[in-house]
Amino acid sequence: MNRINKKLQEDKKLLSIYFTAGFPQLNSTVSIIESLENSGVDMIEIGLPFSDPLADGPTIQESSTKALENGMTTEILFDQLKDIRKNVKIPLIIMGYFNPMMQYGIENFCKKCKEIGIDGLIIPDLPVKEYSENYKVIFEKYDLINIFLITPQTSQERIYFIDKISRGFVYMVSSASVTGSQNTFGTVQKEYFERIAAMNLKTPQIVGFGISNSATFKQATDKTKGAIIGSAFIKHLNQNGIAKINEFVTSIID
Amino acid sequence: MSYFVDENGYYGKFGGAFIPEMLYPNVEELRVNYLKIMESDSFQKEFKSLLKDYVGRPTPLYFAKRLSDKYNTKIYLKREDLCHTGAHKVNNTIGQILMAKRLGKKRIIAETGAGQHGVATATVCALMGMECIVYMGEIDIARQAPNVARMKMLGATVIPALSGSKTLKDATNEAIRDWINNPVDTHYIIGSVVGPHPYPDMVARFQSIISEEIKKQLTEKEGKENPDYVIACVGGGSNAAGAFYHYLAEENVGLIAVEAAGLGIDSGESAATSVLGNEGIIHGSKTLLMQTKDGQITEPYSISAGLDYPGVGPLHAHLSESKRAEFISVTDDEAMKAGIELCEFEGIIPAIESSHALAVFNTKKFKKTDVVVLNLSGRGDKDLNTYINYFKL
Secondary structure: OOHHHHHHOOOOOEEEEEEEOOOOOHHHHHHHHHHHHHOOOOEEEEEEOOOOOOOOOHHHHHHHHHHHHOOOOHHHHHHHOOOHHHOOOOOEEEEEOHHHHHHHOHHHHHHHHHHHOOOEEEOOOOOHHHHHHHHHHHHHHOOOEEOOEEOOOOOHHHHHHHHHHOOOOEEEEOOOOOOOOOOOOOHHHHHHHHHHHHOOOOOOEEEEOOOOOHHHHHHHHOOOOEEEEOHHHHHHHHHHOHHHHHHHHHHHHO | OOOOOOOOOEEOOEEOOOOOHHHHHHHHHHHHHHHHHHHOHHHHHHHHHHHHHHHOOOOOEEEOHHHHHHHOOEEEEEEHHHOHHHEOHHHHHHHHHHHHHHOOOOEEEEEEOOOHHHHHHHHHHHHHOOEEEEEEEHHHHHHOHHHHHHHHHOOOEEEEEOOOOOOHHHHHHHHHHHHHHOOOOEEEEOOOOOOOOOHHHHHHHHHOHHHHHHHHHHHHHHOOOOOOEEEEEOOOOHHHHHHHHHHOOOOOOEEEEEEEEEOOHHHOOOOOHHHHOEEEEEOOEEEEEOEOOOOOEOOOOOOOOOOOOOEOOHHHHHHHHOOOEEEEEEEHHHHHHHHHHHHHHHOOOEOHHHHHHHOHHHHOOOOOOOEEEEEEOEEHHHHHHHHHHHHOO
16 A cells, blocks of 8 residues: 555544755755654655746745755755665655656656655646546556645535545645745635535545644644645744754644 | 647647646636637627727738848738837737636736836736736846836836746746736736647737738738748747738748847857757646756846747747748847848838847848748837947947
8 A cells, every 4th residue: 555545544633744855955855854754744745846836935936946056856856765765654755846757757757756665746737637648547557646736716526526536635725825825724714624624525635835833733634634834844944954853843743 | 730729728749738726727717718708799899999099900011122122032021010019919918908807807917028018918907997917037127127117107016026037937937826826806918829728829819910910911912812931030939929820721831930049059048949948848838948958947048038938839839840830040149130230221120039030031042032921020119228239339
């Protein structure tokens, strides 16, 4: 069984952390992953940096630019991750934009992910239809779970469709925004969380965008399986360094 | 072979809509409605009436006698430089603002590089009394001050794009992010035949008025609808799309697309995407783009701010790959020389974008009997500083 599916069966609210590979230093990747796992994080999204991350807010944009300046490439990331499964047991997901993956070659990219022990991919600009028609077969050949997004604007019909074709979890974007733009959740989001909960989807939902602390983590996971933190973690990493990762994680899930 | 968009939004293998789920409802709303709206009588009536009385269409198809004599062929200039706001860009913004109104949108966003599309968007927003926000790279704001002032005079808010390389591609990213953040009341007026389907097709259709008029005007002047060649410059490719549109299926009409070679194809300072680019995704479209081998989008260069986009529209990628159009690249120097030549021979100061198209007469030989239509996409007022600095005027 894929590590993501196994993790989703655990009887707890899951905390997933996103970080941009190559930031703050080119070679931070492995130590960040190990610190996150040791701090009790359930799942990690490794961001493959892109020059034009159009679904991301300023924090992740800046970390991506810095990572590219540091020299991060797809090849280097794969090389850094080659022995990651010797120690790390939790699910690892690569999150990135489609163009760098295309240039690597989709089949090669998936094959490499499988060799390393990557469990899934989140590709914001690979639409559901393109995936289903052209790439699903390849992803499944290498046992990679493709994670789809839904937003408050996604129609009910489309949510049921995405639920049907999802194999891991549904990435529930908390609000109509790019990453990092919210600090609290208001009534609109609560209604959205309730509306989705009432749909009784077969696929567990994990909320992302706008989760930054213990309060928003609790709100986001009240009716869902878990939550993802990206921008807030990158800010913390930038200010406090890898040595203080445990402090950040503890402040969320204590 | 078809050169028009198919039902999935593709031109051959190029096109599509590679957009995050957050944009799906907006783009889908447009996709489902754009043809229905554009083809309705009320839309056509309003669109045509504004093109006539506000933009000043039809623009003349002018026989350039002295230039023709010099190059020993028959050269016609399609005078898009005479459009209100100084370029063909306004054909598209008029169309899209009418589209936005019919979709019930209240707020308009746009990206701009040199500022021409920003000015054309600010203009139609003033015309319709709609809120207008234009994203422009911080570096472009500094080097295009007069156009920034024009947009402000027209009531637009100009927001600097501070991310990435702080130029056109980043302004486009910022506009897309704004649309993600404002999915309900906002319409995004893209300035070229780029972006996710249906934008490339919609913008090409709005610009197709150019070749629609050429057909009629050429019939009056030459007794036939089809020239032997149509020449246009290509950055993203909207003026070329408009000038080629009604000739795409007429295989006996040669289509010549002119890209900016900048300091030279191999100089590292170029914008000739059809030569230097390869297949990838930029701004929601699968097309040819300039990138590193690792898939990071690179910054193009041209003396002409309107041509330094790292991609081309998917239609042009298809025209290039299928060889339906001949792609020629022209350096800064060749374009500047051709621009001055038009001033001296015909009394017309062209935009430097259009000067690239004019430079083709120095690299390609036409027959004496050939009828060649060149789309003069814009006027050179905005480029005076560049001309002054280049020629030490």
